[in-house]
Amino acid sequence: MGFHTSLLLALTLATQAAGAGVLDSPPPLANGNAPTRVLYRMGPVYHEEGVVWTHVQCTNRAAAPANVVVEIFDEQRRAGHSTVRAFIAPGATVSFVTGDPSALAGAATTIPVALPVHFGKARVSAGSNVLSCTGANHVRTADGSVRELPLALIKRVAFDRASER
Numbered sequence: 001m002g003f004h005t006s007l008l009l010a011l012t013l014a015t016q017a018a019g020a021g022v023l024d025s026p027p028p029l030a031n032g033n034a035p036t037r038v039l040y041r042m043g044p045v046y047h048e049e050g051v052v053w054t055h056v057q058c059t060n061r062a063a064a065p066a067n068v069v070v071e072i073f074d075e076q077r078r079a080g081h082s083t084v085r086a087f088i089a090p091g092a093t094v095s096f097v098t099g100d101p102s103a104l105a106g107a108a109t110t111i112p113v114a115l116p117v118h119f120g121k122a123r124v125s126a127g128s129n130v131l132s133c134t135g136a137n138h139v140r141t142a143d144g145s146v147r148e149l150p151l152a153l154i155k156r157v158a159f160d161r162a163s164e165r
Contacts, residue, residue: 027125030067031085036125039158042135042151045072045120047098047113052139054151055097056122060088062130070096072111074120084111088131122151129158 027036046052060066065087072082086109088094098113124133135151 027123028069028071028083028085030069030125030127031087032067034067034127036067036069036127037129037158038123038125039129039131039156040122040124040133041153041155041157042122042124042133043120043153044137044151045098045117045122045135046137047072047117047120049099049116050140052137053097053099054122054135054137055095056124056133056135057093057095058088058124058126058131058133059093060090060128060131062128063090064128065089066126066128066131068094068124068126068131070109070111071123071125072098072113072117072120073123074115074117082111082113084109 027038030036042056045054047054054072056070058068058070060068068086068088070084070086082098084096086094086096094109096109096111098111098117122135124131133154135154137149137151139147139149141147
């Protein structure tokens with residue numbers, strides 16, 4: 001391999017590594033260090049305390065409990081800066097919300113977000129892929145009411161296997 005070919009290969013690999021992010025980073029471990037795989041990618045995600053927040057809701061359709069990890073990524077970071085892990089009983093539904101859970105009736109789990117997120121992404125990973133997840137943004141209007149807007153992108157990236165039905 002010549003010098004120019006080696007240099008081109010090194011630059012290509014460096015460029016690919018620099019571009020790695022929410023789509024490429026490995027999924028986190030669940031509670032008890034259980035392995036997970038990415039099930040959903042969602043966006044855009046927003047968070048500004050008291051003004052706009054995002055919630056993700058997941059239902060476990062399996063006969064067994066599910067370990068779930070929800071991550072929030074912002075536009076500046078290549079790794080999730082806000083991660084929450086939950087255990088969802090069979091047939092149960094859990095809501096994950098950025099910010100104060102009282103802002104969303106029934107929210108059981110808060111995703112801690114230290115800074116505003118203006119155009120982020122969410123990623124849902126789990127040990128079982130028999131989950132149904134949705135998401136929405138909530139915006140407080142000038143009159144104090146709250147408007148719910150479904151997330152523009154909810155992409156399922158892992159599908160049910162026959163053995164898990």
